[in-house]
Amino acid sequence: MDSRSLRATPSQETLISLMQLDPLPIADTEKDLPPLPEDSNEDEKATARSIGSTHARTTSLGLSGSNHGSIYYLTRIQRYSTYALSIFTTIHLANTSIIPLITRSVPASESYLLLAREIYQTPLTEPLFVALPIAAHIAAGVALRFVRRNQNLHRYGGATPAVLPQKSASNSGAPTTKFSPWPPVSLISLSGYGFALGLGAHVFMNRLLPLHMDGDSSNIGxxxxxxxxxxxxxxxxxxxxxxxxxxxxxxxxxxxxxxxxxxxxxxxxxxxxxxxxxxxxxxxxxxxxxxxxxxxxxxxxxxxxxxxxxxxxxxxxxxxxxxxxxxxxxxxxxxxxxx
Incomplete structure (x- = not known):
């Protein structure tokens, strides 16, 4: 047997090929990414130090010790806020579309709209069941994108081993895939951003502008x-x-x-x-x-x-x-x- 084969050293091409990465941002998921290998030891030490005090800090909500990350809670804020919004939307749809479609008259439908306002446009119910769920839903959706971006940067960006090989490949003229840490935008998200802009204009014209001009919106219907x-x-x-x-x-x-x-x-x-x-x-x-x-x-x-x-x-x-x-x-x- 050739003695040189026993003393073979790994070639530079092999090392570079093993270091090459073509990452894809994680799609929408309710779970946080698992820790990186270099973070595992630190996480285990931190868990061991805090295991004795975990039960003492457990609240009635049961949030501590659940091992859920920010994505888990932001997703649930986004989901549960839709319950109140769905109730409001159903009432609003009935008064602005279904009842006018039945009565075939705007004046005859106004009285039903006034009755509905006693449900969702009081000083208590409007901020609690309309404004707060809308703000929470939008804020949670935007926050989810930033959290997922940070996770993608932590895993694939910065000082990853693939940076140097990718740079060398790009310098040599070979086509490379440009990595974006931002998660892909779904059609649901795009429609949500457009809906948020349209809803903001609708609220401004029908609620905020009358309050600013006349100090009251009771004449708006x-x-x-x-x-x-x-x-x-x-x-x-x-x-x-x-x-x-x-x-x-x-x-x-x-x-x-x-x-x-x-x-x-x-x-x-x-x-x-x-x-x-x-x-x-x-x-x-x-x-x-x-x-x-x-x-x-x-x-x-x-x-x-x-x-x-x-x-x-x-x-x-x-x-x-x-x-x-x-x-x-x-x-x-x-x-x-x-x-």
Whole structure:
């Protein structure tokens, strides 16, 4: 046997190939990433030091000693805030769309809206069941992106062994994949950001502006919205169509995610997210099931949008201008924002 083969040393190419990494940011998950190997010893020591005092610090909420990270709690804040928002949205949908669709009249629907305001627009219920859940939902979603970004940077960025090989490869002219620590933005998140902007404009026009101009918003109702459609129909139709579409798409797909349907839905023929069974018949069945779920979720969003638009755009938007001093109040409000 050649003695040189026994004294062979690893080549530089082998070392570089073992050090090469092509990381992909972790998709949305409720679990924190496990600790890195170099962090394991420190974590074990910290756990051993704190194990004696863990039970003493346990509160009635049972948060300590649960080993849950920030992603776990932020995800639950985002989820549980949707419960209050769903109740409010159902009441609001009934008063701004379904009831006008039944009565076919804006004045006849105003009394039902006034009754609903006694539920969600009191000094106690409005901040507690409307403003706080909305703020918590948006803040938790944004915070989740930053937490996942920090985890990706901790694992793949900074002083990882693959930095030098990637730099050398890029200097040699070979194509490299640029790593972004930010997690991928899903369509649910995109629709949520758009919905948040539209909702902010809606709240400003219907709640904050009247409070600032008149010190009260008791005169603001369906007639105020109809007055705006009569003044600027193109702007109003475009704004409310976008708001309804984003709202229904985000809420329906969001609930599909909470109940576990969104990860199973997809129109693409591949099964990357679910894996292949290596059996053609089973793979075909799973593809069909994914497409059926996709159609059901999107169909639900479309139906919800149509119902909301039927009453909101089909009845309320055609209510016409208000006359008298109420119409003058509405004109002043819209003129304040250049409408």
């Amino acid at each position: 369906l007639a105020y919205v109809a007055h705006g459609f009569a003044r600027h129909p193109l702007t109003a139709y475009a704004a409310y169509t976008g708001l309804i579409g984003l709202a229904c798409g985000h809420m329906v797909w969001g609930w599909a995610k909470w109940i576990g349907l969104a990860p199973l839905a997809g129109w693409k023929a591949d099964l990357k997210s679910l894996g292949s069974t290596n059996h053609r018949a089973e793979d075909v069945r799973r593809r069909k099931r994914r497409r059926r779920i996709w159609l059901w979720v999107n169909g639900t969003a479309v139906v919800a949008s149509i119902v909301w638009a039927a009453g909101g755009l089909g009845v309320v938007a055609r209510g016409g201008r208000m006359s008298g001093w109420v119409g003058k109040v509405y004109d002043d409000l819209y003129a304040a924002v250049g409408q």
